[in-house]
């Protein structure tokens with residue numbers, strides 16, 4: 001049942017736009033500060049403090065800190081009666097990458113103490129943008145508190161990129177926290193900036209992102225002098241063979257079902273004249289269809305163990321930090337699309353291809369319902385349906401690339417998306433139960 005008249009809600013939409021425009025320079029200021037001061041997963045201390053200070057300044061009903069590490073949850077109870085609870089989610093962590101974006105607020109931060117480090121640190125996945133957008137949405141919606149039915153949870157999540165392997169954290173730990181369940185969300189919304197054209201909202205029905213897990217393969221031999229390999233057992237050749245063999249595993253799952261196995265880091269304990277006793281391979285497994293994950297793991301473990309044995313070594317294979325795919329159901333997607341189209345314009349909402357990226361926002365969306373979308377932030381364009389960099393502009397740089405950049409203009413768009421989705425869910429306009437689906441969804 002609609003709890004507000006159309007005229008009431010239209011005035012709320014206008015107020016969201018007006019308030020967002022009024023804080024435009026604040027959004028940019030927060031984003032640039034966060035960008036220049038990035039923090040790695042489970043170490044987001046200053047980021048969390050900045051967020052908490054801001055939320056406290058808005059006189060929210062509650063600001064819960066220390067949630068699953070450095071997570072922060074702000075609670076805004078609207079002034080009108082309502083049972084709905086919308087959780088707006090942003091991830092806040094950065095990556096161990098040396099930035100090469102060329103912006104004047106680029107990071108020069110080095111984390112000296114991080115496990116496995118020291119590491120350069122940079123927001124090359126755009127989580128600085130996500131954080132600033134949600135801080136903005138909290139400000140905008142808190143100004144409209146008396147007009148809102150129901151509750152808004154502002155969920156600032158740490159460690160989306162995965163905590164150090166010996167630590168817990170991220171979305172799964174947050175979902176398990178009472179801080180997220182009081183009151184329990186009836187919808188979760190979030191977005192991720194990507195190299196689509198600036199201002200374009202991309203969505204996918206079904207699995208927005210892939211299932212993922214971290215793989216660690218430890219190959220053990222026997223240490224010896226580099227001049228006398230026959231007096232030991234060299235773990236390097238089987239490690240190299242295992243890396244190559246990862247490229248064959250895709251042939252063990254149906255060809256129409258995308259998977260990928262990538263080894264991104266090789267850690268050994270030898271030196272130029274020492275054959276070390278072990279080599280550890282660190283990588284990631286992605287499957288668009290999570291049902292392929294067990295098959296891929298089995299093949300990968302068998303391949304690694306037997307290749308190691310062929311060289312007289314052993315291999316131990318561990319799968320860690322598994323994340324399910326984000327499931328944008330047809331009903332939730334159809335229910336949310338009118339809002340997305342109203343906010344950015346019909347022609348700027350595009351259905352996009354599957355990707356093998358992952359995002360642990362799936363833990364929220366799959367548990368409570370909701371939608372996760374992509375927001376374009378780069379100088380790219382579609383030519384005959386194919387995405388390409390606009391000639392002569394800043395180019396296209398993928399997330400996690402040292403040259404990743406995001407145009408500041410999308411900050412206000414992100415704040416408006418968050419705030420409008422919140423208004424529309426709380427007022428009953430986004431509700432999967434209202435979507436009629438007599439046949440295949442018409443979108």
Ligand SMILES: [Zn+2]
Nearest residue numbers: 125126127192
């Ligand atoms: Zn990301």
